[in-house]
Amino acid sequence: MTNSGITDLNPQAKQMADESMVRNLEAQARAIWPQEVEFFRRYELPKDARVLDAGCGTGEIASRLAELFPHARVLGVDIVDGHLELARSRYARLASRLYFERQSVFDLQAPDRTFDLTVCRHVLHAIPHAERVITELVRVTRAGGYLHLIPEDYGMLHFQRTGLDPRDFWHTAAPAFGDKTQTDLFIGRDAFGILKSLGLREIIVDYVVVDTVRVPRETFATIFEAWRDGYADSIGEQTPISRDSAVAYFDQMIANIRDPLGYAVWMVPVVSARI
Ligand SMILES: C[S@@+](CC[C@H](N)C(=O)[O-])C[C@H]1O[C@@H](n2cnc3c(N)ncnc32)[C@H](O)[C@@H]1O
Numbered sequence: 592m593t594n595s596g597i598t599d600l601n602p603q604a605k606q607m608a609d610e611s612m613v614r615n616l617e618a619q620a621r622a623i624w625p626q627e628v629e630f631f632r633r634y635e636l637p638k639d640a641r642v643l644d645a646g647c648g649t650g651e652i653a654s655r656l657a658e659l660f661p662h663a664r665v666l667g668v669d670i671v672d673g674h675l676e677l678a679r680s681r682y683a684r685l686a687s688r689l690y691f692e693r694q695s696v697f698d699l700q701a702p703d704r705t706f707d708l709t710v711c712r713h714v715l716h717a718i719p720h721a722e723r724v725i726t727e728l729v730r731v732t733r734a735g736g737y738l739h740l741i742p743e744d745y746g747m748l749h750f751q752r753t754g755l756d757p758r759d760f761w762h763t764a765a766p767a768f769g770d771k772t773q774t775d776l777f778i779g780r781d782a783f784g785i786l787k788s789l790g791l792r793e794i795i796v797d798y799v800v801v802d803t804v805r806v807p808r809e810t811f812a813t814i815f816e817a818w819r820d821g822y823a824d825s826i827g828e829q830t831p832i833s834r835d836s837a838v839a840y841f842d843q844m845i846a847n848i849r850d851p852l853g854y855a856v857w858m859v860p861v862v863s864a865r866i
Pocket residue numbers: 600601607608616620645646647648649650651652668669670671674694695696697711712713714717718
């Protein structure tokens with residue numbers, strides 16, 4: 592695949608490679624993993640399982656999977672070289688069975704039916720043709736193996752209403768951004784149907800609840816600060832909401848999260864199935 596081909600298929604290339612994304616992935620992992628790990632524990636994997644983390648970013652989760660399954664071989668693939676380099680250096684201690692390679696999720700290099708567990712977190716909402724990618728993930732997973740997805744959905748965030756109503760922001764910004772980038776920012780609710788239509792079995796839809804009761808407020812706020820810093824410019828360019836207005840909405844959501852009397856929640860779908 593040419594570089595321009597990769598860029599066309601990665602409309603958030605700039606944001607994905609930004610330093611704010613590194614902060615975001617670190618905070619997201621701290622917020623989500625403690626609940627998500629229980630879903631991983633349910634899978635009946637062979638001791639020497641082969642695990643793929645497709646669109647692995649900085650290796651936050653590939654490294655946690657290598658630690659959770661101490662005899663597994665874990666491969667993380669991504670198209671941002673900086674993330675891969677960071678992952679290799681941060682998790683060098685696991686290098687004998689944790690690998691990071693530059694590969695596109697549209698065109699994985701593994702033969703059919705290679706992996707016992709194929710993971711794809713926080714990627715499907717950010718790329719066009721998500722169904723093509725899911726088909727590719729299924730291809731590389733062995734019969735009886737597991738697919739584990741986090742397909743984000745920007746209709747599953749709820750905040751208290753004060754000055755600005757965050758519902759107006761998400762209601763306007765998410766569909767407009769998706770239209771402009773040919774991505775589905777509401778794919779969380781569609782994932783079940785996609786997996787069903789691909790003939791997968793044992794489909795489970797779980798939720799990690801990132802809220803101000805379960806997750807430290809500072810961790811939750813860090814995710815929103817990173818989104819603000821990484822996305823406000825492009826929201827201003829791609830949607831009817833101006834950059835300044837996007838910053839104001841994010842700042843209000845962050846204040847709501849930090850308010851000791853405030854409550855906010857991000858429902859994160861975790862969708863799994865067996866091949
Ligand atoms: C929001 S990050 C999630 C990272 C990681 N899965 C996690 O949960 O921490 C999305 C990642 O998908 C990667 N990505 C986007 N398009 C890709 C593609 N076509 N092939 C491989 N990775 C891709 C981005 O570079 C980015 O690192």
